Amino acid sequence: MFPKPITDLFGIQIPIIQAGMVWCSGWKLASAVSNSGALGLIGAGSMSPEILREHIKKCKEATEAPFGVNLPLIYPRVEEQIGVIIEEKVKIVFTSAGNPALWTNYLKSHGVKVTHVVSSSKFALKAQEAGCDAIVAEGFEAGGHNGKEETTTFCLIPMVAEKVKIPIIAAGGIGSGKSILAAMVLGASAVQIGSLFATAEESSAHLNFKQKVIASQEGDTMLTLKSIQAVRLLKNEFYQKVNEQESKGIDNTELKILLGKGRSRIGIFEGNLQEGELEIGQIAASIKKIKPAKEIIENLWAEFEHTKAIWRV
């Protein structure tokens, strides 16, 4: 029916991964996704080790299906977060934003399946060498933090597929059953979806943010802040201010001062649409409605099956 490596690897029914996203994906979203047959991820990027433990515990109570944790490797308390993951016996970890060689062996020695997020073949190979079980290959169109090379999903997936032997999960621009099939045709075994789940009912994002995403049109997101750490976001007042300074050639220190702290929390969690950093992918323009995670997954999968049937004719 469809490539099996990822569903077998994680013990799930549907080869859809809900991306771990700051301020969106706590236990409510992750458990709702996992209860629907896909794989839910708790996004540890916006959580202290204590908060992460709480979310893992609640997720275990809310689902008996497999779920995982997405862990950016650049935060100062990553060692403590990994301690929590091991103690709480989480068996699936997606690492991102850092070197996969650092923690993969340690996690695997505790029976954890490790997937690393990359934006190029070069880092896909590094993840494979580090012993990762799978990789997420994320294109330029994806929301949030992104690679410098700007390689799009359409170009990235085949290039990565040519280089690595471990299964590939495509990310960036996936928002329909058709795009799931297209990603698989290009060489992916599964997909990771962010934007659509950021607007799910169970997402912990502020309603203001969800409504802003739904109202957004084609061309409303932009990859920006490239001189510090490229991030795709909705173009709001905050973006305009930062972009203006960046295009005037402001240096990185001044830019960091202008940025300040906690911009994604202010925007996504607190719903301040003017001053916050509204991280979302290009596919946002095609999202029409806030829906429960279960309905999102059912719709995606029905469209995938329907599209596949057409191409079978």
Next chain:
Amino acid sequence: MFPKPITDLFGIQIPIIQAGMVWCSGWKLASAVSNSGALGLIGAGSMSPEILREHIKKCKEATEAPFGVNLPLIYPRVEEQIGVIIEEKVKIVFTSAGNPALWTNYLKSHGVKVTHVVSSSKFALKAQEAGCDAIVAEGFEAGGHNGKEETTTFCLIPMVAEKVKIPIIAAGGIGSGKSILAAMVLGASAVQIGSLFATAEESSAHLNFKQKVIASQEGDTMLTLKSIQAVRLLKNEFYQKVNEQESKGIDNTELKILLGKGRSRIGIFEGNLQEGELEIGQIAASIKKIKPAKEIIENLWAEFEHTKAIWRV
């Protein structure tokens, strides 16, 4: 077998269009492509009306199959070029870089099928309203001139497909049979391929340029010159110079002086890899060899059929 609107529209066998490209696609390339069952386009962007007439005449001698002309609508002698097209009885025109409302009716009244190149749904709708027979929807990953909104092929094709009724030709990132099928799954009826044909034996690009494209790696192209007219090119000395000035906040007048004239001719046609503008798409990194157009098309189509067969299982 595959969506028919485009093959029927142009009277071709294989739903692949060779993009009209400055300094690459003269009569030799266009006729070789058309003789192989796909659609060849003469790129009028780098041709005076006199030179264009010569290429059309030679193309008619070299093939009995349908071929067309790609015509950027922004050049000063466009009216004369259109005169030549009508006089020489070319029946297929792809217009780009301009307003489709200007010439579509006139061309159609002379029995010409008109396709317009767009980078957003908004302009796709405008092309449909202007009476175009089809559109090329070109993603961010494409080489050469490109849109401001940076929407990728993966996001653009489904969004355009939702809005317009005329057939869609996907462009940007297409370099394999798999990607042809993926584009069709996303909603396209055909594909337009540039980079691969820029390196074809029959392309009039300089051997230096073709070899540079073949040697290029993932991440070696960049969309640049956004403040004047966004263009994707290989990162060479010329790019570094322009990019440095742009990121320092140089104004448009100064930037235009720095650019000078004829950069694409210098780079692509004369083979000056340091000082020229080397326009090519992201998919360049996956091109391994200079091949005749016929072989390129046969390989693409065989892989398309093979991939489709897999998904039929």
